[in-house]
Amino acid sequence: MSEQLTIKRPIEELYKAFHLLNKRIFAGKLPTPAIVIQNQGNRTRNILGWCTSEKIWANAEKNIRKYEITITAEYLNREVAEVIHTLIHEMVHLFCIENDIKDTSRSGYYHNKKFKQQAEIAGLNVEFDKSRGWAQTSLRPETRDLIDSLNLDSEAFILKRYTWEEVEGEEGDEKEPKKRKVKPIWTCPKCEDPKIKTDKELNIICGKCMKRFIKIDPDEDDECDESED
DSSP states (O other), X not given: OGGGOOTHHHHHHHHHHHHHHHHHHHTTOSOOOEEEEEOOTTSOTTOOEEEOSSOOEEOTTSXXXXXXXXXXXXXXXXXHHHHHHHHHHHHHHHHHHHTTOOOEETTTTEEOHHHXXXXXXXXXXXXXXXXXXXXXXXXXXXXXXXXXXXXXXXXXXXXXXXXXXXXXXXXXXXOOOOOOOOOOEEEOTTTOOSEEEOSSOOOOBOTTTOOBOEEEOGGGOTTOOOOOO
C-alpha cells in the first residue's frame, strides 16, 4: 500500500472530478486548468485552495496556456466530498474569470455578491463573513450526492503536507536541542584583563605587562566580560 501513496493519485482523482463536474455543473464550458497540490506558502493560513486569474502555465511555444487551480497540501487529507467542495469553489472562480465576471476584490480575498450568485448556481450554500465577504461556502445535500456518484478513490486523499514543527514534534522523532557554541577565551596570564571571546587565533601582547595572551577553557571563566571580535 505504501508504494501507492503518491501525489499522482490525488491529482488524477482531481482531474477526474473536474471533468465530470465541468459537464454536470458548467455545461462543459470550463477550460481544463493545471491542477496542482502545493503548500500555502506566504498566503493567509487556512486557505483551502485558489485559482489563478491568469493563464500562468504554457508550453515551450506558448501557444497552449492554462490557468492553475491549487488544492492546498496542508488540507488534502480531508473527507473526499470536502476536497471536491474546494475544487468546485475554485471552478466557480474559473467560470467567473472566463466570463469577465469580477467576483472578488482585495487581491482575490474578498468575495462579492457576484461570486455568491455563481456559487449558488453551482450547488453551494454561501454565507457572509465581514472580513472575506461571501467566501464561506458549503455543500448542499444534492451536491454532496453528486460528488458521491463520481466514485472517486477516497484512499487517494490520505496524504497531507505537514510542517517541520509537526513532523519533528511527533513522539519518537524529537531532536536533541542544539548546544550553544562557546567561544574560546583569550587573556593575559598575569593581569587576567582584558578577556576576549573569539574563534580566531590571537597573537597579541598585553599592553601592561607585555605578556603574550593565552587561550583558556571557557568553562574556567564563565563570568568573564565579553569583548566580541
